[in-house]
Amino acid sequence: MVLCSLLFEIVSKLRRREFGLDLIAALAMATALWFGQYLAGAIVSVMYAGGHFLEFYAHRRAEGGMTDLLSRVPRSALRINDGEFTEVPIDVIAPGDRLLIRRGDVIPVDGTVDGRTAVVDQSALTGEPLPVRFFQGEVVSSGASNAGDAFDLIASKTAKDSTYAHVLRLVEQAKQSKAPIYRLADRMGLWFLGLTLLVAAAAVALSGDSVRLLAVLVVATPCPLILAVPVALVAGISKAARKGILIKGAGVLEALSTIDIIVFDKTGTLTIGQPMVSAVLGTHEPDALLRLAASAELASAHPLGRAIVKEAQGRHLSLCKPEQAAEVAGEGVEAMIEGRRVLVGGPAFVRSKGIRAQMSGADACASALVCVDEQVFGAICFEDPLRGDAAHAIDDLRKLGIKHISLASGDRLEVAKVIADRLGMDAVEADLSAADKVEIVGRTKALGSVMMVGDGVNDAPALAAANVGLAIARGNLAAAAEAADVVLLQSGLNGVVAALEVARRSKLIALQSVAVGIGLSTVAMAFAAAGLLPPVQGALIQEAIDVAVVLNALRALT
Incomplete structure (x- = not known):
């Protein structure tokens, strides 16, 4: 029955012009039946079926990290509407919806924390084991889970546009990808098939013992080529996923x-990626200069403007509401502060206002000039910390x-x-x-x-x-x-x-598994060709080599 199934599979592959290594197993079983070596044939068929189970098991183990990500997808969420709680599919959640995230729930969509502090476990996404606290208004990514008390979440994206959906698409892409090394394994497989048939024919021709033909075919295992490479590479991708590293496939x-x-x-x-004020330069009192600049920057959404305001607030300076504020996007801002005309921006912006843009020491750092009533009063330097x-x-x-x-x-x-x-x-x-x-x-x-x-x-x-x-x-x-x-x-x-x-370790393990497995199979073939390894013992050795190769390839998981 196994032989019939195998023959059907081989014919299907040949029609697709796939010359697989299953041909060796089919020849071994057919030869065993031909010579009446029924025990050897039975062992080969059992080993072949076991090889398929081994392949299934190895891939399941290797894909463990990716499968864990896929299995955590939430199907529904608890939506709050006018004080009423309704369980809804995550696909109907829209931006602005209020959700209750209970302890242990996987967060279904990206959103902001509303109300009490949230304690979130992001280990499934980032690999970091310690929970992180998120405060009012802070953004939480879908796919993380609630490790603390229940909290309200205001959805900012739909489920399909949220973080976890993108993660899952990357995982699916990785599972379907093949690497160039796969093609190398396929080419080596054809070489190994040719070597097996050559050794088997030579053994019979030189000894006249047809049983040696069977012994060589039985012991020749293609498993290192069929399994070692994909198992090791998929295991590497899975290990990376557990560390918060998404790799788009074996290639x-x-x-x-x-x-x-x-x-x-x-x-x-x-x-x-968050600029901070590093120095305030000029002949005027730094806090006074910073206060004027920060008051003007209240009208700006530019990251440098926000950094100036944050620094002023950190120094507990009292800011004024800007009047007649005007901003040139990406260049600077102009406003009236307590009756004085204040400009904050780069040299080009200042020059465009007819002011000579020059400030000693400002060229050595990323800076914004501060001008008051047509005069350069100073400069604010920024740094983006390493x-x-x-x-x-x-x-x-x-x-x-x-x-x-x-x-x-x-x-x-x-x-x-x-x-x-x-x-x-x-x-x-x-x-x-x-x-x-x-x-x-x-x-x-x-x-x-x-x-x-x-x-x-x-x-x-x-x-x-x-x-x-x-x-x-x-x-x-x-x-x-x-x-x-x-x-x-x-x-x-x-x-x-x-x-x-x-990546380096996974590829090394893949190549090592192939080299050791094919090496052992070649040695076993030599013993079989010399008449030192009967078919039954050869079949058992073949399976031992298969198991050893797969277990070695799975080391890429650790």
Whole structure:
């Protein structure tokens, strides 16, 4: 029965021009029946069926991390409407809906906390084991779970546009992908098939013993080629998913394993992406200058304006409501503060108002000039602090053998160079547009295998141009998932190191499993051809090799 099923499967594959290694198993069973070696044939059939079970088991184990993500999808949520609680499917939740998130519930959609503090377990998304507190108005991602008391959530996105939906789409994409190393295994499989038939024919021709033909066919196991590569790579992807690293398939994992050059973006990648006031320069009293600037910036939504206001509030300065406020997007703001005309902005903005834009010391940092009644009173300097793990991550990348690490930034050269020097980078290029970054990545690819690391938004073209694009999802998973091959759900740069380590180890285990498995099978074939290994014992040895290879490939999970 097993032989008939196998023959049907082989015929189907041949019609699709797939010359699989199942042909060896079919020949072994048919030969056993032909020579009356029924026990050997029975063992081969049992082992073949066991091999399929082994394949199923191995893939289930290897996909464990991804399957866990898929299995956590919430189907419904508790919506609050006029004080009434209604259980509704998550697909009908709309932005603005109020939901009750009970203890243990998986958060169904992205939203903001309303009311009491929320204690949220994000381990399924980021791999971080400790719960995180979210306060009134803070954004919580879907897919996390409530580890504290019940809280209200105001939906900000639909379920299909939320974080967890994008994660699940990436997981499904990863499960369907195949790597180039699969094709190598297929080519080796054809070589192994030819070698098996050649050794079997030679054994019979030289010895005249037809049983040796059966012995060689029985002991020849294609399992290392059929199972080792996919199991090891899928296990690696699954392990990465448990660490909050989403890899878009086995092909990306293999490409990751070859990376030897990394190009980093600066803002939001090496830095936290939140500018802070570092100094207030000028001949006037700093707090007085900061108070005027912050009062004007109350009319602005620019990140630098928010940083000025935050610094003033941190110093407990009393701010005034701006009058006649006007903002030029991305350049500066102008307002009347207590009867005085205040301008805050870059040199070009100040010059456009007919004011000479010059301030000693402001050129050495990212800064905004502050002008009062047509005179430059001072400048406010900003810094975007480095991530706490940036230096450690760069050191770890060096230890992994990355031969060239560079910085490509849209910021001014003076600012970018400070970051690059502090981290010991090999090169820095600044004042770059998105097109410039693509050109740099293309030029660098001539020197090796390049990974671009960015935030997935401004760097999307460069991420796509690199051999591997890795995005750190800073609250915008949709953009990161669209642009990058690898997405870090956690903000730390240590995820870059972990992604490379997982990829290299998984590929090494895959190749090791193939080499050891095929090596052992070849040795067993030699013993069988010499008449030292009877068919029954050969079939048992074949299965032992299969089990050993699969167990070794599953080490990529650990």
